[in-house]
Every structure is written in structure tokens, then in C-alpha cells.
Amino acid sequence: MKFRDVIGHQVLKQHLIESTLNGRVSHAQLFLGPLGNGGLALALAYAQFVNCTNQQGNDSCGQCAACLKAAKMIHPDIHYTYPTVGAKAKSTDFAAAWRKAILENPYLNGFEWLQQIEAENRQGNMTAEECESIIHKLSFKPFEGKYKVLIIWLPEYLSKEGNRLLKLIEEPPASTLFILVAHRAEKILTTIRSRTQLLNVPRYPDEVIQETVETRFGWSADKAKQVAILAEGNYNRALAIVNGQQQVDIALFIRWMHSLLGQQIPQNVLLNEEIATIGREAQKNFLKYTLYFLRQSLNKSLFPDKVLGLTSQELALATQLAEGLGIEQYEKMASLLEDAIYHVERNANPKILFLHLSVQLMEVRAYVRSR
Ligand SMILES: [Zn+2]
Structure with missing residues (x-):
């Protein structure tokens, strides 16, 4: 997705764009903030931007081959790690469901994702096998893009197996970018957290949610404001209200x-x-x-x-x-x-x-x- 498709966060977007254009991309970044803050959406837009072959001053072009693949989540240099279920499961085992879920709603939360892959009462996790798979994938040079990107969505699910990744995160191969998207800093392995650069992605202001509900869904100002009040800065929650008609009578x-x-x-x-x-x-x-x-x-x-x-x-x-x-x-x-x-x-x-x-x-x- 393009940056313009991510709601709000103008200052953060500009920071990510300018640092890329100036060649100052930190190789391991932690996008941290509350649920529904658009952290994953920003990471997707960022991954597309760094690999766009026709970068504009304020966004990716959206037209080049790299952008088209990134937008469909099939760019060979953009990888994803997310919680899965099963003792030896790898993220790629769930790739089709992942693409479908995120293309539908990049503001989705972890609970909803696990429900979609029918985790039911099983805990989601990131396995040793997944960590080995990451090490393997990132050992190659980028195939097509400028950067090999790995988005780790909810690194809170990395147990001590995650320590296998330390060396890679500390001394990554050239042109590698790790983007960790998390909501609870205290649940992330400190060894991993300390090796990333923190980017705070705050909750959405009510005005941003109200304006988005008005423009994207054509709701009246009154009703959109009500949604914003109930969503409390969580855009995923606002979407649930809009779609599920959880309005106040x-x-x-x-x-x-x-x-x-x-x-x-x-x-x-x-x-x-x-x-x-x-x-x-x-x-x-x-x-x-x-x-x-x-x-x-x-x-x-x-x-x-x-x-x-x-x-x-x-x-x-x-x-x-x-x-x-x-x-x-x-x-x-x-x-x-x-x-x-x-x-x-x-x-x-x-x-x-x-x-x-x-x-x-x-x-x-x-x-x-x-x-
Ligand atoms: Zn492009």
C-alpha cells in the first residue's frame, strides 16, 4: 500500500520518506504503539516505499513493478513473520490466509488474525522453525528490490527461540531491513528490543478517525464523531463499529x-x-x-x-x-x-x-x- 492509503500519521510518514531518500534507513526498527494505531499499515507502506523504483518526494509511485507486487503482498524481497499455530508451523504455511486477511484489513489485531486461522483456544506462537526460515530467507541478496525487508508482526509472540535471530538483527547482511510492529514493549524479548530503533506510533486522534469515517464511508459528521468517541483512537475498532453497526441508539x-x-x-x-x-x-x-x-x-x-x-x-x-x-x-x-x-x-x-x-x-x- 502507499503511504497515502494509511490514515493519519503525517509526521511519521514524512520522517520515513525523508530518511529513506537521504539514505539513512536504520536496519532494525520497532514500530510501537497501542492497538489499532496503524503500525502494520505503516510498515507495509514503508516496505513498498524503500523498494519502489520510482520514489516520489512524498510517496511510492504505486505504478512500478515493485509497487504492484508490494501492493499484492507478493514482492519476492518483502517477507512477513506473524503468529501461527502448530508446534513446527512457519508463517509461509499460512501465507494465503495472511495475504487475504491483511489486504482486507491492515489494521487487524492479533486476536482476530488467530481466529481467522482457527486457532480457537490454542496460543499463537513464532516457532524455532520460523526463526530458521527467516535466517535462510535473509541469507540471500535482494532478488529484485533495493532492500530485503522482513516485517515481524507482533514480536511479542517470539519466545526465547527468538534469540536465534539476534546475530542477524545485530549484523544483518547489506540492504536488509527489519520492521517489528508491536503493541506491548514489555512482552518483547529484551535482547531483541534493545537491538532495534524505536519509532513510536501513537493512537489516532479522534479527529483523524472522524474524518476518515466521513470520507471513506460517507457517514454524517455526527455519526462519524460518535464512532471516533467509541473507538478511542483504535481505527480497527472504528472499522468494527462501522461494519458491525455497533452504534449507540x-x-x-x-x-x-x-x-x-x-x-x-x-x-x-x-x-x-x-x-x-x-x-x-x-x-x-x-x-x-x-x-x-x-x-x-x-x-x-x-x-x-x-x-x-x-x-x-x-x-x-x-x-x-x-x-x-x-x-x-x-x-x-x-x-x-x-x-x-x-x-x-x-x-x-x-x-x-x-x-x-x-x-x-x-x-x-x-x-x-x-x-
Ligand atoms: Zn513504485
Whole structure:
């Protein structure tokens, strides 16, 4: 893929492009950052760029033979190592599934990948055989490209077998580039980690996710913003929301909020029962959205002129909520919501949980009114 196809990360892209054009490619780099940060997508674009025979100042050309092969993940000098299952498995045993999965979604996470190769309950790993295969593959000069590239996706899965690679990473053959793409530094063998140059690939800002959802999927600004809030910087999660329709039911949210603000206990009880049926993931999103709404409402009371990311219906509710509420009450409500998210994740009974939460939220409001 080209750099322009990777969302966000303009500064990092420019750094990778310029260092390549200036002939300063570090031979072992670690792209590190949280899940859904686009680290693998960046690595794919980088591998294509270094081997492009018609590099542009700001991207690979996308047209040359090298680019076309890289884009299909069949360039003979670009290799991939990723977690697999089976005692003596090698990555190439899963090459077809790998290409399919990554061409479909380069923001995929390790759990989803292992599910695709039907790992079920088996742990993914990178075997001694895979390490030997890497040593073998990298012992040749590049066939066609300028660089022989090995992308190691999730080196967290390299157990002590990975130490077989130390010498290779430390003193690689000429024109060899290792790109390690990881999410958890502490899970990588220190011997390997210490031999790489770190490149931090941070979480995506909400604006980048919102803009991407708007432009790539044609979603309205309001809905795209909601996706960005729920995705929390993880673009893979945003894709799951877009594809799986894991949106928050705003109509339900508004009715629930009205029942709280109006202290309408019977309606609130019915709504809690309805929420109890929507599934855990949706309940979590519902609570996260309430938390976001609460913060926007606080913003509204602190900075009345500030433009908010809320629809007019929500804005009216936010204004009502903000009435007479101090920062202390906001904090109390926010911590109640965070507790509720924690308990949803731990399989609490949703009917009881939402009832309990509603009562406590009403109490915070009632306290304000009684003063
Ligand atoms: Zn090219």
C-alpha cells in the first residue's frame, strides 16, 4: 500500500520518506504503539516505499513493478513473520490466509488474525522453525528490490527461540531491513528490543478517525464523531463499529436521559430493562457515550459559547443536565459511569446494574435540587 492509503500519521510518514531518500534507513526498527494505531499499515507502506523504483518526494509511485507486487503482498524481497499455530508451523504455511486477511484489513489485531486461522483456544506462537526460515530467507541478496525487508508482526509472540535471530538483527547482511510492529514493549524479548530503533506510533486522534469515517464511508459528521468517541483512537475498532453497526441508539439514550432528569421512575425502570437486552458491547458503548455526553454538558456550562459536537436535541438535554450542576457532581457522575463500565465488562447483571446506576445518578441530581 502507499503511504497515502494509511490514515493519519503525517509526521511519521514524512520522517520515513525523508530518511529513506537521504539514505539513512536504520536496519532494525520497532514500530510501537497501542492497538489499532496503524503500525502494520505503516510498515507495509514503508516496505513498498524503500523498494519502489520510482520514489516520489512524498510517496511510492504505486505504478512500478515493485509497487504492484508490494501492493499484492507478493514482492519476492518483502517477507512477513506473524503468529501461527502448530508446534513446527512457519508463517509461509499460512501465507494465503495472511495475504487475504491483511489486504482486507491492515489494521487487524492479533486476536482476530488467530481466529481467522482457527486457532480457537490454542496460543499463537513464532516457532524455532520460523526463526530458521527467516535466517535462510535473509541469507540471500535482494532478488529484485533495493532492500530485503522482513516485517515481524507482533514480536511479542517470539519466545526465547527468538534469540536465534539476534546475530542477524545485530549484523544483518547489506540492504536488509527489519520492521517489528508491536503493541506491548514489555512482552518483547529484551535482547531483541534493545537491538532495534524505536519509532513510536501513537493512537489516532479522534479527529483523524472522524474524518476518515466521513470520507471513506460517507457517514454524517455526527455519526462519524460518535464512532471516533467509541473507538478511542483504535481505527480497527472504528472499522468494527462501522461494519458491525455497533452504534449507540441515540433515541434510546435520549429517552433514558429524560427519565433520569425528570425523575420518572416507572419509565426509567422500563428503559433499563430495554437496555439490558442490547448486549454487553452495546451497553458499554451506551455508557461511554453517556460519559462523553456528560463531559460535553460540563463544557457547555463552563464555556457556554463553545461549539459542541452534539445535535440540537442532545444540546437541549445537555443544557438541562448542566443546570445547577457543579464540577463536584460531574465528577461523581463520571465515576459512577466508569464503575458501571467496569462492571459491564465483568459480566454484572445488566438490569440491576442500570437500575442501580440510574438511582445513583438521580440522587446526585436530587442533591443539587434540594439545595
Ligand atoms: Zn513504485
